[in-house]
Amino acid sequence: MPxxxxxxxxxxxxxxxxxxxxxxxxxxxYASLHDRVPHILxxxxxxxxxxxxxxxxxxxxxxxxxxxTGELSRLKHEMVTNKxxxxxxxxxxxxxxxxxxxxxxxxxxxxxxxxxxxxxxTYMYRRMAxxxxxxxxxxxxxxxxxxxxxxxxxxxxxxxxLCARVDALTAESAAxxxxxxxxxxxxxxxxxxxxxxxxxxxxxLTSEALEEMQARMASGANGSKVVANDTDRIWQIxxxxxxxxxxxxxxxxxxELLQDVLLxxxxxxVGIAAKxxxxxxxxxxxxxxxxxxxxxxxxDVARDPSLAGAPGLAxxxxxxxxxxxxxxxxxxxxxxxxxxxxxxxxxPYGFRYLPTEGRDAWENALVKADIVFFKGDLNYxxxxxxxxxxxxxxxxxxxxxxxxxxxxxIVALRTAKCDTIVGIDEARARELSAEHxxxxxxxxxxxxxxxxxxxxx
Ligand SMILES: O=P(O)(O)OC[C@H]1O[C@](O)(CO)[C@@H](O)[C@@H]1O
Numbered sequence: 001m002p003x004x005x006x007x008x009x010x011x012x013x014x015x016x017x018x019x020x021x022x023x024x025x026x027x028x029x030y031a032s033l034h035d036r037v038p039h040i041l042x043x044x045x046x047x048x049x050x051x052x053x054x055x056x057x058x059x060x061x062x063x064x065x066x067x068x069t070g071e072l073s074r075l076k077h078e079m080v081t082n083k084x085x086x087x088x089x090x091x092x093x094x095x096x097x098x099x100x101x102x103x104x105x106x107x108x109x110x111x112x113x114x115x116x117x118x119x120x121x122t123y124m125y126r127r128m129a130x131x132x133x134x135x136x137x138x139x140x141x142x143x144x145x146x147x148x149x150x151x152x153x154x155x156x157x158x159x160x161x162l163c164a165r166v167d168a169l170t171a172e173s174a175a176x177x178x179x180x181x182x183x184x185x186x187x188x189x190x191x192x193x194x195x196x197x198x199x200x201x202x203x204x205l206t207s208e209a210l211e212e213m214q215a216r217m218a219s220g221a222n223g224s225k226v227v228a229n230d231t232d233r234i235w236q237i238x239x240x241x242x243x244x245x246x247x248x249x250x251x252x253x254x255x256e257l258l259q260d261v262l263l264x265x266x267x268x269x270v271g272i273a274a275k276x277x278x279x280x281x282x283x284x285x286x287x288x289x290x291x292x293x294x295x296x297x298x299x300d301v302a303r304d305p306s307l308a309g310a311p312g313l314a315x316x317x318x319x320x321x322x323x324x325x326x327x328x329x330x331x332x333x334x335x336x337x338x339x340x341x342x343x344x345x346x347x348p349y350g351f352r353y354l355p356t357e358g359r360d361a362w363e364n365a366l367v368k369a370d371i372v373f374f375k376g377d378l379n380y381x382x383x384x385x386x387x388x389x390x391x392x393x394x395x396x397x398x399x400x401x402x403x404x405x406x407x408x409x410i411v412a413l414r415t416a417k418c419d420t421i422v423g424i425d426e427a428r429a430r431e432l433s434a435e436h437x438x439x440x441x442x443x444x445x446x447x448x449x450x451x452x453x454x455x456x457x
Contacts, residue, residue, distance in 0.1 A: 007400040008352060011119075012106040016387040018116035019419060028419060028441050029117040033079070037124060040287060041076045044128065044143050045069050051141070061137035068138060071131045075124070082111045085123055091133040093282075095343045098357070099126060102348040117418075118386035122348060129283035129346075144284045148294060151197070152254035152301070153308045159258055160317035162190075163302070166262040167320050170269045180270060184238060185231050187263045192413040192446045193222055194259035195376045198252050198288055222446075227432060228395075228423045230411075230450035237371060237409050237455045238267075243274035247369040247408075249345065250280050251376030253294035260375060261298065261328065268336060275336060277365060282341040286378055292339055299328045340365055350385040352400035362402075370455075371409045380414040380447075384422055395423040396451035407453035415446045423449050 009015060021030040052065035078086070085107065087100045103123075112120050132138050152159070166187070173183045196213055238244075246267055248260050260278070267273040280290040301308045302325025305318055313321070331337040342365070344358030351374075354362040366372050374383055384398040396403040399410060421440050424432075424447075432439045439445050 008356070010106065011102065011349070011353075014385060014387050016389050018118065018385075018387055020116055021113045023113075028438075032117065033112060033120065037121065038076055038080055041072060041079070041124075041128070043147075045072045045076070047146060048072065048141075048143060058137075064135050064137050068131055068135060072128065075127055075131070079112050079120075079124065082113045084109050084111050085115060085120065088126065088130055089134060091130040093130075093133065093343065095126075095347050096130075099123075099348055116386065118350070118381055119348065122346075125285050126283070126346060126348075129285075133283075142284045142291060142293065144287050145293075148253045148288050149297070149308070151288075152298070155255055156305060156308060157313060157317075159255070160305070160313045160321050162258065163262070163324050164317050164320045166190075166266060167324060170266050173266065173270050177270075181235050181239070183266065184235050187259075187266055188231055188234070188413065188448055189222065189226070191256075191259040191263050191373070191375070192226070192415065192448055194256035195251060195413065195415045195446070196443055197255040198286075198376070198417070198443075225444060226446050226448055227416075227428065228447040228449050231448055233452070234371070234409070234411055234448070234450050237450075237452065238272050241272045241370055244272060244370040245275045245277070245368060246273045247277045247279065247366055247372040249372065249374045249379055250278055250290040250295075251379060252288040253290040253298070254288065256288075256375065257290050257295065257298055260373075263373075264337065265324065265328065268331065275338070276331075277338045277340055277369065279345060279361070279365070280339055280341050281346050282343055283346050285346055289378075292341055295339055299325055299332065301325070303329060350382045351379075351402060352383075352385060355401055366408060369408045371411060373411045373413060375413055377414055377417040377443075380412050380416075381418060381420055383410075383412060384420055386418070386420045389420070389422045391421060391424045391429045392426050393422040395449040398422045399451050403451040403453060405454060405456060407451075409453050409455045410451040412447060412449045414449075415443050416440045417443045421447070423447065 019027070019029045021027065021033045025031075025034065048065060048069050052062055052069070055062055055065060085103060087103060088096050090096050107115055107119060115123075128143070132141055132143060169183045169186065173180045193213060246264070248264065250257060250260060264273070264276040264278070268276060278295065280292055280295055282291070284291065302321050304325070305313060305321055328337070332339075340361075342358065342361035344354065344361040347357070349357045351358075354366070374380065389398055395412070402410065416439070419440050432445070436442060436444070
């Protein structure tokens with residue numbers, strides 16, 4: 001697909017302002033850099049310290065774990081004392097050169113507080129991963145795994161109920177095609193609101209909060225919080241598919257992943273999709289993002305809930321969960337579901353650079369899809385390059401080259417946790433600001449937005 005050069009721009013020279021920490025401390029970027037993200041790093045250091053204490057030999061592993069806490073502390077020090085971003089050290093991953101090229105070309109010598117939010121935050125997670133990957137004994141350690149699994153374990157009762165609900169919905173939709181549109185809308189909303197369960201923004205998510213969220217979803221109370229909603233247009237595309245291909249660029253593991261898996265389950269069961277490709281992250285990312293391991297863990301736990309060490313479930317719900325888990329394992333084994341964790345997703349570039357910097361993800365995967373779902377806040381920020389767009393900018397316009405007329409349909413399902421947002425009518429945006437000053441950062445509002453690509457007419 002030829003890329004219209006006019007739609008690309010140098011990463012350090014965007015057409016609208018990028019979010020940089022305000023010197024007077026007044027914006028969310030500053031709060032993230034000053035408080036929220038250092039706090040995340042502190043949690044990782046403490047968790048690693050605890051893991052080192054628990055680790056029974058070899059001694060070299062214990063000593064190395066202690067050294068890693070030192071490296072992580074140095075990273076935190078660089079951040080809080082506003083040092084320049086330094087090149088990544090070689091950790092054997094293929095993306096190190098791309099990261100360092102990007103840093104040297106676009107942000108040479110820039111300090112943390114001078115660098116755009118999207119840039120320093122992704123860089124921080126990549127640096128953290130490198131610290132572990134370069135070690136001998138901790139290279140495969142997912143420093144967020146314990147938090148991800150504990151949150152899911154605590155919500156097993158809600159998980160089983162949700163599975164039973166979608167199982168019933170699937171049976172109805174299979175028996176009566178007229179019910180599919182409503183079911184699709186419900187599943188999109190569930191996948192959207194699942195995005196509230198993000199541990200980088202809400203580190204102390206309780207099972208009560210999850211159950212409350214689920215109740216709000218079930219009662220339809222969240223409908224008015226979807227401030228841009230292209231569900232009908234998306235359905236018009238999905239309804240035309242018979243055995244199509246759907247890709248899902250994943251976000252958070254646990255409860256959100258479950259909603260995405262249930263959406264994929266339904267799409268296959270009713271024959272809309274013959275193939276679903278999931279795109280998780282290759283390294284631990286933004287605390288709760290899905291890795292390959294998290295995906296398989298969820299399927300394994302569905303097949304055998306005792307693996308999660310969860311409290312007892314209602315027998316009927318547990319049976320449904322086991323049956324669905326076995327079905328998902330079969331779909332993976334048969335290649336109907338596939339996982340592709342391309343490195344581009346944890347690289348420095350926004351998604352408008354997919355055709356030029358992320359060919360493996362774009363040419364070898366996404367362009368083959370009929371519809372690509374992008375989940376969550378960070379993916380949205382990367383879709384629109386986290387710029388201060390006029391709020392009414394059409395979604396497709398903000399996407400740039402990946403909204404081309406021969407591109408797949410692109411759908412964003414995102415609860416807004418950060419200022420950047422497009423595709424909102426100006427009058428509506430004013431109303432929202434009056435209703436809730438920080439509406440765009442609160443995680444309480446969502447968007448379901450479409451760029452139709454080759455389905456435009
Ligand atoms: O899991 P999500 O939806 O991508 O949210 C994570 C995002 O939200 C934030 O926590 C706040 O914007 C960012 O750190 C990150 O972009």
